[in-house]
Amino acid sequence: MRLWSKSDILRSLNSNEPDTLGLDPMLDEASQVGEVSVDLRLGCDFLVSILTRKPFIALAGPDAERRAVETYFQFTRRDLGDRFMLYPGQTALSTTLEYVSLPTSVYADLFTRSSFNRLGIHLSTALQPGFRGAASLELVNHGNNPVELVVGSRIVQARFFELADRTPYGQGRKYYGDVRPTVSKAARDGDLLQLDEVRKSRFEH
Incomplete structure (x- = not known):
């Protein structure tokens, strides 16, 4: 696995190969492309966590007994240059x-820029080879003060790693092709269903 340099990034961005x-749109390539990373900007759409009467978010058990994860979040939208307030302990x-398209031999790590880490905002996201979509940003304010974010600002850095083999990211994946924020789909994980069956069988015996 090899970390891409600035020349690798620019060569791939400007290539006509399929x-x-x-990365689209690139509002300012000169300021966004660094020596070993690319700065990506905060998008316009947000799903903000809200308090509900339910004591917790359930991921396992019959669907009829679980409240949809979507009901724990509220959608809001801002335009470029608008402000979005992230409160202490809040998840958004x-x-x-940018819409991100990765080659089938390239993996990417996304993490918050140091300037935002110093404000208490941390995130990290992995993008599999062949990923398509607007990359998910799971924002959490770990600090003691609300932080005012500016829509369109450079909030994360992406590093690109080239693999020896091509590994296409199939359309059957849970978050393939998303262009707006999407709540967790952990409840669809097959291992949760298997563990639920194990639990049931233990009580039956």
């Missing part, structure tokens, strides 16, 4: 402004 890096799901 299986190359795509957003996306990058």
Whole structure:
């Protein structure tokens, strides 16, 4: 696995080949592309966590007994340059402004820029080879003060790693092609169903 340098990033961005890096829109390539990373911007859509009468979010058990994860979040939208307030302890799901297309031999790590880490905002996201979509940003304010975020600002850095083999990211994946923030789909994980069956069988015996 090899970390891409600035020349690798620019070569792939400007290539006419089909299986190359795509970031659209790139509002300012000169300021966004660094020596070993690309700064990506905060998108316009947000799903903000809210308090409900339910004591917790259930991921396992019969569907009829579980409240939909979507009901624990409220959608809101801002335009470029608008402000979005992230309060201490709050989770807000957003996306990058850019639509990301990864080559099938390239994996990417996303993490908050140091300037935002110093404000108490931390996130990390992994993008599999062949990923398509606006990258998910799971924003959490770990600090003691509300932080005012500016929509369209450079909030995360992406590093790209080239693999020896091509590994396409199939359309059957849970978050493939998303362009707006999407709540967790952990309840669809097959291992939760298996563990629920194990639990039932234990009580039956």
